Amino acid sequence: xxxxxxxxxxxxxxxxxxxxxxxxxxxxxxxxxxxxxxxxxxxxxxxxxxxxxxxxxxxxxxxxxxxxxxxxxxxxxxxxxxxxxxxxxxxxxxxxxxxxxxxxxxxxxxxxxxxxxxxxxxxxxxxxxxxxxxxxxxxxxxxxxxxxxxxxxxxxxxxxxxxxxxxxxxxxxxxxxxxxxxxxxxxxxxxxxxxxxxxxxxxxxxxxxxxxxxxxxxxxxxxxxxxxxxxxxxxxxxxxxxxxxxxxxxxxxxxxxxxxxxxxxxxxxxxxxxxxxxxxxxxxxxxxxxxxxxxxxxxxxxxxxxxxxxxxxxxxxxxxxxxxxxxxxxxxxxxxxxxxxxxxxxxxxxxxxxxxxxxxxxxxxxxxxxxxxxxxxxxxxxxxxxxxxxxxxxxxxxxxxxxxxxxxxxxxxxxxxxxxxxxxxxxxxxxxxxxxxxxxxxxxxxxxxxxxxxxxxxxxxxxxxxxxxxxxxxxxxxxxxxxxxxx
Amino acid sequence: xxxxxxxxxxxxxxxxxxxxxxxxxxxxxxxxxxxxxxxxxxxxxxxxxxxxxxxxxxxxxxxxxxxxxxxxxxxxxxxxxxxxxxxxxxxxxxxxxxxxxxxxxxxxxxxxxxxxxxxxxxxxxxx
Numbered sequence: 001x002x003x004x005x006x007x008x009x010x011x012x013x014x015x016x017x018x019x020x021x022x023x024x025x026x027x028x029x030x031x032x033x034x035x036x037x038x039x040x041x042x043x044x045x046x047x048x049x050x051x052x053x054x055x056x057x058x059x060x061x062x063x064x065x066x067x068x069x070x071x072x073x074x075x076x077x078x079x080x081x082x083x084x085x086x087x088x089x090x091x092x093x094x095x096x097x098x099x100x101x102x103x104x105x106x107x108x109x110x111x112x113x114x115x116x117x118x119x120x121x122x123x124x125x126x127x128x129x130x131x132x133x134x135x136x137x138x139x140x141x142x143x144x145x146x147x148x149x150x151x152x153x154x155x156x157x158x159x160x161x162x163x164x165x166x167x168x169x170x171x172x173x174x175x176x177x178x179x180x181x182x183x184x185x186x187x188x189x190x191x192x193x194x195x196x197x198x199x200x201x202x203x204x205x206x207x208x209x210x211x212x213x214x215x216x217x218x219x220x221x222x223x224x225x226x227x228x229x230x231x232x233x234x235x236x237x238x239x240x241x242x243x244x245x246x247x248x249x250x251x252x253x254x255x256x257x258x259x260x261x262x263x264x265x266x267x268x269x270x271x272x273x274x275x276x277x278x279x280x281x282x283x284x285x286x287x288x289x290x291x292x293x294x295x296x297x298x299x300x301x302x303x304x305x306x307x308x309x310x311x312x313x314x315x316x317x318x319x320x321x322x323x324x325x326x327x328x329x330x331x332x333x334x335x336x337x338x339x340x341x342x343x344x345x346x347x348x349x350x351x352x353x354x355x356x357x358x359x360x361x362x363x364x365x366x367x368x369x370x371x372x373x374x375x376x377x378x379x380x381x382x383x384x385x386x387x388x389x390x391x392x393x394x395x396x397x398x399x400x401x402x403x404x405x406x407x408x409x410x411x412x413x414x415x416x417x418x419x420x421x422x423x424x425x426x427x428x429x430x431x432x433x434x435x436x437x438x439x440x441x442x443x444x445x446x447x448x449x450x451x452x453x454x455x456x457x458x459x460x461x462x463x464x465x466x467x468x469x470x471x472x473x474x475x476x477x478x479x480x481x482x483x484x485x486x487x
Numbered sequence: 488x489x490x491x492x493x494x495x496x497x498x499x500x501x502x503x504x505x506x507x508x509x510x511x512x513x514x515x516x517x518x519x520x521x522x523x524x525x526x527x528x529x530x531x532x533x534x535x536x537x538x539x540x541x542x543x544x545x546x547x548x549x550x551x552x553x554x555x556x557x558x559x560x561x562x563x564x565x566x567x568x569x570x571x572x573x574x575x576x577x578x579x580x581x582x583x584x585x586x587x588x589x590x591x592x593x594x595x596x597x598x599x600x601x602x603x604x605x606x607x608x609x610x611x612x613x614x
Contacts, residue, residue: 124550125549125550128550128554128557132557132560136557136560136561136564139561139565139568143568149572149575156517156569156572159561159568160511160565162561163521163525163527163561164511166557167504167507167524167530167531170532170535171504171534174500174535174538177535177542177547178534178537178541181541181544183550
């Protein structure tokens with residue numbers, strides 16, 4: 001392996017190495033919490049910077065396990081960026097009990113490494129390792145605030161469900177391996193795209209269950225609202241963005257090159273999942289009074305939108321998935337940054353009632369939250385609108401008219417509940433005793449920075465999507481050519 | 488070379504997997520639920536070994552070792568959560584002495600259902 005080959009591995013190596021450094025910092029430093037935060041942040045920024053050096057060497061394969069192409073680096077940049085934002089919003093959130101909260105950053109960084117491995121995996125072995133590296137820290141992150149019983153319960157529930165879904169995924173992998181004799185992802189996908197045997201189809205179906213759980217698409221979505229609600233807001237932000245994003249990227253890498261997504265039984269399965277997810281998520285969100293649960297339902301619907309682009313397949317579909325993920329990441333991170341920033345050690349800012357009159361005390365936070373909600377709803381001049389536009393384009397290009405119509409109907413439904421929250425922001429605060437906190441605490445500086453940065457990103461991507469779109473299209477073209485070269 | 492056809496191994500793995508799944512759906516104790524997940528994971532591991540044996544490669548065994556490691560990590564976190572929960576959730580674990588020396592298993596129902604906890608605290612039982 002040449003020097004440039006190792007350079008390509010640098011982002012992963014930095015993430016892993018700095019995670020160990022954080023652990024050392026926690027063991028020896030006096031100011032554990034601040035040290036852990038600083039070391040972890042330094043590691044993440046270094047990993048993000050190293051992507052620029054690694055970029056030129058791509059695409060290349062690192063052993064049979066990892067494929068380091070531009071698409072992998074793009075999704076690494078997304079997950080690392082999301083983790084940085086999550087760390088910004090968690091600094092003040094966890095500060096009240098700083099003696100015992102330093103480990104949060106270590107776990108978060110490990111989960112981020114899991115995302116990075118998942119996004120660049122080219123074999124079932126690295127797929128599985130990345131997934132578990134991502135899931136195992138999440139169990140702890142969900143139940144991180146030990147004084148909250150609901151969090152602990154949800155953490156256990158998530159552990160059991162994740163274990164079951166891993167078992168489904170692994171059994172499916174074993175069946176595919178039994179038939180094809182190879183752990184390679186593209187080989188497996190090709191075997192399935194031809195005249196596939198029953199064993200391969202059963203294996204892929206079992207794998208779909210495991211993947212569906214991780215993406216929280218209907219009918220595997222039941223856990224989402226409880227866990228979003230019970231987990232600390234920054235952990236929820238991570239689950240909503242980085243964890244699902246990495247899995248969506250893997251799905252594209254797995255299925256897109258062989259064209260499974262566009263034809264055969266799996267196209268129908270994924271199309272059905274996409275349609276059911278959109279309706280389930282949006283209809284359940286309509287009457288929800290808790291902002292975190294509302295975002296959980298909305299994320300089910302958003303993953304449904306992403307699956308529309310996935311079913312559209314081809315270069316355009318892959319590009320649409322990536323672009324929508326960027327829009328989804330910035331919008332969700334902004335929303336959760338607002339929730340985390342307005343939460344105090346005593347109370348989580350999760351009821352919509354709590355946000356009434358926010359515009360009066362925190363005009364900028366209210367404006368940023370409005371931008372994020374409008375972006376999630378997909379209104380023009382926001383990142384979400386461009387994301388939906390690209391998915392429409394991909395869907396129409398692949399003649400998926402039914403899915404495109406369902407998408408349009410669901411976008412309309414979703415506007416109602418997002419606007420319900422927005423209107424609460426600008427209504428006068430309710431009278432005392434209805435659950436709104438008074439006086440509302442000031443927003444912590446780092447969370448405010450995260451919120452502002454994400455809000456600006458929403459507007460910039462929404463207003464000037466051209467260069468980002470061109471860039472993503474360029475990167476998405478890589479997948480198909482790499483898969484062809486790999487064989 | 489192969490004295491046993493791989494179909495038998497696969498059938499055994501499938502039976503184990505289904506046993507684990509059924510156990511998970513019927514058992515209510517947290518520890519047993521964790522055990523059932525382990526059985527499902529090990530069924531998948533066994534399927535990998537069978538598949539590896541079919542192709543005469545080490546890949547299946549490598550996956551099994553990965554799987555074993557991951558299952559151990561998951562159980563470590565799971566048991567830690569059960570420990571914390573058993574002290575925290577009222578009524579989740581009845582008093583050891585009152586239960587006749589044998590610590591009663593934590594009940595999943597008591598975790599997911601708050602009414603059940605109130606009932607348990609009040610000493611009521613539900614079907």
